[in-house]
Amino acid sequence: MDSDKKKKINRRTFLKGAASAAIAGSTAVTAGCKGKGLLGSSEAFALEFKEYFKKHYRLMTPTERQQTVTRLEKLAKLRQDINVNIDTTGPAENVLYGYAFNVTRCEGYMECVKACVKENNLDRKSNTQYIRIFEMEHGQMSPDQGDGKYFHMVPKEGHFYMGVQCFQCENPPCVKACPTKATWKEKDGIVVVDYDWCIGCRYCMAACPYWGRRFNWNQPEIPKEEVTTQQHYLGNRQRVRGMMEKCTFCIQRSRKGKVTACVEACPTGARVFGNLLDPDSEIRFVLENKKVYRLKEDLGTDPKFWYFID
Amino acid sequence: MKKDMASKGLLSFAKDTLLWNLSGSIGYQIYLCILVCLMLTGVYGYFIQFKLGLSATNMSNIVSWGFYISNFTFLVGVAAAAVMLILPSYVFGDKDLHKVVIIGEVVAVGALVMCMTFVFVDLGRPLQFWHLIPGIGQLNFPSSLLAWDILVLNGYLALNALVPAYIVYCHYQGKEPVGKYYKPFVFISIGWAVAIHMITAFLYQGLPARPFWNNPLLGPRFLASAFAAGPAIISLVLHIVNSTTDYKIDNKIFNKLRIIIVSAAVINLLMLFSEIFKEFYFPTHHSQSAMYLFFGLEGHDSLVPWIWTAISINLLGTLILAFNPFKERQIFLLPALVMLIVGIWLEKGIGLIVPGLVPSPMGEIISYSPSNVELFITLGVVGLGMFVVTVLLKPALIIEKRYEDRHLTD
Numbered sequence: 001m002d003s004d005k006k007k008k009i010n011r012r013t014f015l016k017g018a019a020s021a022a023i024a025g026s027t028a029v030t031a032g033c034k035g036k037g038l039l040g041s042s043e044a045f046a047l048e049f050k051e052y053f054k055k056h057y058r059l060m061t062p063t064e065r066q067q068t069v070t071r072l073e074k075l076a077k078l079r080q081d082i083n084v085n086i087d088t089t090g091p092a093e094n095v096l097y098g099y100a101f102n103v104t105r106c107e108g109y110m111e112c113v114k115a116c117v118k119e120n121n122l123d124r125k126s127n128t129q130y131i132r133i134f135e136m137e138h139g140q141m142s143p144d145q146g147d148g149k150y151f152h153m154v155p156k157e158g159h160f161y162m163g164v165q166c167f168q169c170e171n172p173p174c175v176k177a178c179p180t181k182a183t184w185k186e187k188d189g190i191v192v193v194d195y196d197w198c199i200g201c202r203y204c205m206a207a208c209p210y211w212g213r214r215f216n217w218n219q220p221e222i223p224k225e226e227v228t229t230q231q232h233y234l235g236n237r238q239r240v241r242g243m244m245e246k247c248t249f250c251i252q253r254s255r256k257g258k259v260t261a262c263v264e265a266c267p268t269g270a271r272v273f274g275n276l277l278d279p280d281s282e283i284r285f286v287l288e289n290k291k292v293y294r295l296k297e298d299l300g301t302d303p304k305f306w307y308f309i310d
Numbered sequence: 311m312k313k314d315m316a317s318k319g320l321l322s323f324a325k326d327t328l329l330w331n332l333s334g335s336i337g338y339q340i341y342l343c344i345l346v347c348l349m350l351t352g353v354y355g356y357f358i359q360f361k362l363g364l365s366a367t368n369m370s371n372i373v374s375w376g377f378y379i380s381n382f383t384f385l386v387g388v389a390a391a392a393v394m395l396i397l398p399s400y401v402f403g404d405k406d407l408h409k410v411v412i413i414g415e416v417v418a419v420g421a422l423v424m425c426m427t428f429v430f431v432d433l434g435r436p437l438q439f440w441h442l443i444p445g446i447g448q449l450n451f452p453s454s455l456l457a458w459d460i461l462v463l464n465g466y467l468a469l470n471a472l473v474p475a476y477i478v479y480c481h482y483q484g485k486e487p488v489g490k491y492y493k494p495f496v497f498i499s500i501g502w503a504v505a506i507h508m509i510t511a512f513l514y515q516g517l518p519a520r521p522f523w524n525n526p527l528l529g530p531r532f533l534a535s536a537f538a539a540g541p542a543i544i545s546l547v548l549h550i551v552n553s554t555t556d557y558k559i560d561n562k563i564f565n566k567l568r569i570i571i572v573s574a575a576v577i578n579l580l581m582l583f584s585e586i587f588k589e590f591y592f593p594t595h596h597s598q599s600a601m602y603l604f605f606g607l608e609g610h611d612s613l614v615p616w617i618w619t620a621i622s623i624n625l626l627g628t629l630i631l632a633f634n635p636f637k638e639r640q641i642f643l644l645p646a647l648v649m650l651i652v653g654i655w656l657e658k659g660i661g662l663i664v665p666g667l668v669p670s671p672m673g674e675i676i677s678y679s680p681s682n683v684e685l686f687i688t689l690g691v692v693g694l695g696m697f698v699v700t701v702l703l704k705p706a707l708i709i710e711k712r713y714e715d716r717h718l719t720d
Binding site for chain 2: 052056059126132134142143144145146148164173176177178179180181182196197198199200201202203205206207208209210211214215216217218219241242243244299300
């Protein structure tokens with residue numbers, strides 16, 4: 001009983017201590033970015049304080065969501081002097097996103113990777129990339145046999161290319177693993193992360209059979225002029241160190257009816273993205289008329305990402 | 311005299327335990343200073359890690375769990391091993407082991423404190439730790455095995471701290487502890503000990519993404535290795551207690567522990583052999599991790615010397631303990647105990663975690679060894695664990711000794 005009491009007190013003091021440490025930490029970040037004094041501005045301080053105690057995204061009321069978005073936008077302005085616009089558009093009815101990759105067409109230019117890094121505000125310091133392109137010899141079928149680090153003129157004779165990213169599984173092992181419910185599958189099939197709720201335990205990363213997740217080992221850095229300012233709360237808004245992140249089918253674009261950045265950038269038209277529930281969509285055409293296959297079907301993860309051959 | 315004892319309340323209990331902990335020989339004081347230095351090393355390491363993020367470690371997107379989680383896994387076993395003393399002493403009424411059961415429980419508490427600290431220092435965002443606490447946070451129970459593990463580890467810590475605390479406090483007051491107040495918890499803790507280690511195994515075993523871990527033998531093997539390494543550590547602690555305090559441990563106790571250790575170690579080796587057979591009789595794509603561990607892949611062979619060392623000393627330690635060539639001279643078995651502990655630590659720690667993650671699901675192979683920051687923090691956590699064991703054990707043994715002496719004179 002005595003220890004119970006102690007535990008309670010500990011928890012309270014812990015939260016207090018944690019809060020002040022969080023503020024100290026974030027002000028240090030602020031100071032680092034703006035080159036100001038250790039305390040930063042008192043406005044940023046107050047905003048950080050409120051951010052620390054906010055709820056899980058899925059439990060927020062629309063007003064609370066609006067409040068956190070406003071705070072985050074203000075913080076971006078204060079920290080980096082960037083005007084960002086953070087969107088919270090939810091999934092639309094009768095939409096389930098799917099993706100197909102034409103193995104015959106891809107020639108390994110990696111324009112998709114470049115576009116993805118820019119669009120999703122990926123860390124330039126650690127060179128984080130959601131998409132990986134593997135150079136494969138004929139006869140190989142699985143990217144783990146291919147070369148993911150090629151650096152030469154493409155396409156190379158006798159080789160073909162395979163792109164890999166998060167497959168947005170219908171039965172995602174990562175979601176099952178997360179101890180804080182910080183990652184989940186949205187109604188339109190996209191597996192998202194509430195960055196601010198993630199504690200950085202990396203269990204989801206161990207659970208993913210496709211190596212689809214990336215961790216922020218260091219504080220991510222993006223040159224101010226390269227930041228994509230049209231952002232989504234569950235998508236490309238800026239992350240801090242210690243958070244998990246992943247491909248979200250460019251949720252900030254797809255939920256506005258646009259295709260993902262990788263599809264838009266692909267010079268060979270190897271990438272197909274669309275609504276699986278729309279019978280007239282290109283993705284449905286591919287699934288109905290091409291020979292398609294998926295990676296590691298035996299695991300039962302049911303990925304919404306197919307490969308096909310012309 | 312007795313009345314005087316009974317009137318002693320919590321306040322004087324706290325005062326006495328503090329006094330007993332601070333007083334001691336010069337050797338003891340130096341030992342405490344060393345522990346404090348270790349802990350400060352850890353604090354320094356954590357300060358750097360807190361500033362730089364987990365990039366201060368050698369972990370990466372491929373080896374995403376490293377030295378911390380390896381040590382965590384090993385120590386859960388040490389904590390679970392207390393059951394090997396609790397079961398015979400409370401359930402089978404073994405008088406010899408009953409005398410040292412408190413030491414087993416205290417070692418379990420120390421191991422659990424280390425476990426939780428290792429998980430905590432492994433978090434990318436430790437300040438968001440409260441997101442796990444049910445009520446104010448969101449615990450993904452029962453879906454996430456990590457949520458299960460957090461619950462069972464905390465429950466086991468409570469059981470292993472409160473039961474001995476109650477008994478020792480009663481003895482401090484010169485009273486006999488009331489069975490119905492603590493016995494039910496003893497029985498719960500027996501099942502619970504098995505649960506903490508099975509669930510920790512399920513944490514890995516439940517991941518089809520990692521064929522090296524996705525193996526039904528993992529849970530039972532965790533238990534077998536734990537019931538060898540844990541009692542071996544308890545034996546070491548008993549040797550220290552025996553030689554540095556006036557709480558004397560009978561040779562019979564060491565012998566009983568030795569039999570427990572040998573039985574578990576032999577079962578562990580059998581299961582290890584079974585695993586090795588499966589991986590290498592007909593190697594498949596899923597044997598890549600085992601290849602990496604035992605022979606190295608594409609020139610990445612940093613684990614190879616460690617795993618062969620581990621298996622050799624594991625085998626040697628088990629043989630020495632089994633044949634006991636020194637008969638009644640228990641002290642000569644110390645090197646064998648250390649060999650067994652180190653062997654299991656290497657094999658079940660870094661030899662289990664790293665190969666589970668390499669090759670990555672995309673076939674990439676890299677080497678991993680802990681960074682200095684990881685080593686500093688690990689030293690700190692070990693110091694913390696030893697400190698916890700020391701400060702709990704010292705007053706507990708003084709109280710137990712007095713209680714025993716009083717019983718003898720009565």
